Amino acid sequence: MAPRLPQAGGDWPCERGDRCNNPAAPPSPLAALASRGQTGAMEFFPEQARARLSIGELASFSLTGTGGRPGTAGLWRTRLGQQWHEALREPGAAPAGTRFEVAVEGSLHWKDWQIDLQGRIDQLRDEEGRTCIREVKTTLDALPVPDEDLMAAHPGYLAQLGAYLRLWRNAHPESAAPPAGELHFIDASSGISQILRPDPETTAAALDARLDELVAFLDARGAALARLRELPPPAAFPSLRPGQQGVADRLLAAIESHRTVLFQAPTGFGKTGLVLEAALESLRRGLFRRIVYLTGKSTGQLEVARQLAALAGDPPGFRFRQIRNKGEHCINHEFHCFPEVCRFLDGIEQRWTPAAFRSVLNQVSFNPSLEEVREAGRRETVCPYEITRSSLPFQDLLLGDYNYLFAPGSRGVILDTPGFDPGETLLLIDEAHNLPGRAAEALSCALDPRRLNATYHDLAASSAHPRLLHAWEQLLRLIDTLGPTESLAAAAEDDLADLAAEFARTAENHPPERHRLRPPAADDLQEVLRLAKDAGVPSFPRHGWVDTNGVVRLTCLDAADWIREVLQPFAATVLLSATLGPTERFARACGLGETTSIDASAPWKFGAYRTIIDTRADTRYERRRAAVPLTAATLARLAESLGPPVVGFFPSYAYAGLVLEQLSSHHPLHRAVLQPRGADLAGQAAFIEESLVLADILLLVLGSSFSEAVDGLGGRVRAALVAGPSYPEVNAIQRARLELRRGAGRETAFHETYRIPGLIKVNQALGRMVRAPGQEVAIVLHCRRFAEEACRSLLAPDLATDAIAVDDAGFEAWLAATASAQSSITQ
Incomplete structure (x- = not known):
């Protein structure tokens, strides 16, 4: 398809990325977890200057947005919202005649683009001959607060309400009075409600700001597609060694015709370069819109980054970014990533604006190093990790560790990237022989009673709610009764999961102040929450045991089903290694169906x-x-x-x-x-x-x-x-x-x-x-x-x-x- 070139006045960099997700309903709990982070259904048609997405996605669309990162805390918020929505549907909880979950769809035209939107209004009612649209939102902040503070903290909610109001007005031009809008906030801890009735100018301005950001992004996306098509054919090596001839062409043909390709070649063969050559050529031909390259070795990532820099040329013809973890980005003396204790996160919403983002991109190199990003963070007083996160939608290739897709708590880094669509993405997995073990490791957890005891004291010192302390103490008491064993009794494993689930439920209503905890304590909270039966952790074969130090371990024995669910949404996947072993056994270990194999020799x-x-x-x-x-x-x-x-x-x-x-x-x-x-x-x-x-x-x-x-x-x-x-x-x-x-x-x-x-x-x-x-x-x-x-x-x-x-x-x-x-x- 021919990409649409950006219109005059668009000042976003020529980058790529649009979120478009598989709309199919998840067939299993595993699939539900695998699709976490893919909350929108954005589709992008540059040749038609048209995009299609949900109203919720438009409202949350922000390339410089922070907070709300995926993980178990996000699950708390999701369940809280569901609970309060259900409670407000009880008889007498809403005015008589209120309709719930009312479907709405329509199109908005903005700066030469047609934006097709669809969503569901939480509550719709007639009030004295006038339509009233109400959106229900839960918050972990204590209510009440001044209305202006609440609106300043949640511009996305204002934009969402503004979209519903504008679509409703467009669909009912005969209505004499414009619809009214309300935001019904509920304090998750106390149940206290606060209702905002923003004026139409406020909601319209919030919506317009989101549309401006979205359209500028779409313009840049179209320019990126045009730029990729104009790249010269990539060549990984100036001359080929014996055995390398024709391999890149074979890979390209396999990628075009198969969803899963196994590529095995000996160490020193040049696998990485040849795979990148084939992948970039597929990008140039328009077979995919993005590449994700994962490897489990830090040195492997550095080597890939070196080869990408050489392939990109001078000036670079494509953008790539190595995703590094938060700790590596941190420029504080101690890594403790909460706004309350980090001046680079505190108040970042006011500093990290689209204009600030454009300024940073103009000051760093086309494919900046981590140190460049850290220095930009110091200069702008903005968390460097947020600078990296904001740049991800504009990358043609994302490079990182397996965890960014296979660890439930980290996968949102890629999947929540605005504009990311696995259905348009080529996934490359290097050192793939390590994938079954690494995926199983990501689904395993360990509870060290000494650490959990220290965390209890941290919670107490942070004035955690007595019920939260009691739930943690009950878990500790059970763990203290478990001696070293090679096989944990099923009843004991169930008890652990039940107590972890009770702690998760308690934390929903009385969330701990994580910024007041030491970093290890915050990690321990996450580990306990992974045990909760209803916390979204998938079902998989696992073995419970207690080591000689009293550490309770729940180890995943086989991650094949999980790997299959993670790979399923991607347009194509190449798994490469020098030692895939017997390929039939490797395919079973990864839950793969039909595959094609390329074996090369040196x-x-x-x-x-x-x-x-x-x-x-x-x-x-x-x-x-x-x-x-x-x-x-x-x-x-x-x-x-x-x-x-x-x-x-x-x-x-x-x-x-x-x-x-x-x-x-x-x-x-x-x-x-x-x-x-x-x-x-x-x-x-x-x-x-x-x-x-x-x-x-x-x-x-x-x-x-x-x-x-x-x-x-x-x-x-x-x-x-x-x-x-x-x-x-x-x-x-x-x-x-x-x-x-x-x-x-x-x-x-x-x-x-x-x-x-x-x-x-x-x-x-x-x-x-x-x-x-x-x-x-x-x-x-x-x-x-x-x-x-x-x-x-x-x-x-x-x-x-x-x-x-x-x-x-x-x-x-x-x-x-x-x-x-x-x-x-x-x-």
Whole structure:
């Protein structure tokens, strides 16, 4: 379709974004939660200069609006509103003859645009021959307050009333008297009512302001579509490596014809660049209006942002924004995000106006860095996070963490973006092998009695209502009675949910003053509310247990249904990874239906790994300590024969620590180092860089936080040893998952619960050892389990080997041949 170019006088930047949501009724509680944040049904037809949306969406449309962020607090407000609307329909609660939920629709013409609107009037009645329209609104603020303060605090409600009044007047031109309008506010805590009767000029001005903002946005949206169509075809690389030829075209064809595409290619292949090339070309051709790119790794996001900057060109041809969390944006000494304690949020409505937003956009670069946004926040005395939120509707591509779609409390960041429509969006999910686990993690919760006790004291100190304190205390008492157990009784789990639901209901009527709580206490409130049966949390297989520290955990065992519901509204989805594992199993874990797969290979990787399976060692947990001397000696021999640095990958810190002690005592000439615990990304990178220079042997833990830092090892180590296939720890959760899969047979259940996750970690780590043509590394798969066919078949193709060491002589022969081969390559 041909986009409509902006009209003269439009001064919004040439950005994109319109909210248009799937109007289908949600088929299940899961779907209801998945669609949360998609409250409007805006459709945008630039070639016709026409938009269609609900009156509620028009009233709340604000690119610089703050507050009311999604999450459990939003659920409180929703349920409160429903309760009071139902109460006001009781006999005698409203004047006789009042009609409720009266449907209204019509069109308004504004600055060359036709705005089609529809909605429902809360209450409609005739009063002395004149129509009276009343909207009912609940508030958490204490009433009464001066009328002018209430109107200043809720301009959107005035705009909503103004829209109903104007549409009603347009539909009834024969009426002698214009309709009257009322806003009926109800204090949620006390039930006190306050009725406003704003004059027609006030409601008309509020409506006009919303229409001005909407139309300026639509003009900019049309300009953005025109700009995208004029972009030159994107090219991720100046020249293609072997194996890359034609992949972007295959991806583009798959995206055009399938809703779900699985793309698997080895580490170092250039997956990110080729996927971005295909995605941006689909945007240029008008197949989609926006791209969302999600990955679970911070370093992965930085790499995507780097490639996007290169693809955007100079001057940039498209806009993208990496979504960072509130804490990273914060410019206060302490992160505590409430207007009452933050001068950048307090009174922001007066400072963060459309004019201020335009001013900021003119002062920062086309795709500004986080520091630029933070500096703009200091200059304007506006929360930097709100600056980022205001910019999201204008982005062609949004980049962020999985949580922004798969965590119920965070997904509104994207879905509530004005103009966002998943039905017009291409979703790209990188490192997709992590998605089932991350989605399950987002649906799990933990209650630490020590933290909950501290939160109780915080609530008491903040003068929380006695009923709220009592509800929290009841929950604490129950948790105190639960001792460590691998399986929480169903009755105890139900009791927990019931008490959490009681706290949620109490909080609806007596909400806590969150700004007076410490940040951890505010987090604890959210965790408890997630337990509430009626808080909108979806039904999914989960396992309740209590760890040795008394922490009650409710862990999601299978997030497949949730993932399917989240993906369903999107126009198309590409899931990419170097290690999707068996694709049938991955598709089941994500609840996927029909898919198409693209598997690409890097010819230069074959032969880059000189691999041997070392069956001399048995690294199973019960025999691990006995294997430590051999493991340490093997690492020392690799360093001696092939030269440092050598890296050893282990399934746990405990095992790595034992090997470190053995190396120190029996092989003191080789300096060995073990990855530190708790290091941030910068600390991890520093450890890797320093160790590559100063150490002979690096000991790392598979699947730990260092999984991102391992990228720094590519092409820089001579050999790597993997001490066992890294099966997940046998614990309450793994046993529960095993039991959940028993129906498929014992062997299949074990294979999917232990082998596949373990070998994915192995393949991921070793795939990062060779990232470019010409790199080589020797690999020792140090455990006899690697020789089992069920395990061996899961190894990445470039790790395939027929070399097996059954004794020291066999290992030494392979080592000598490998040393000779590496020496000849070096020469």
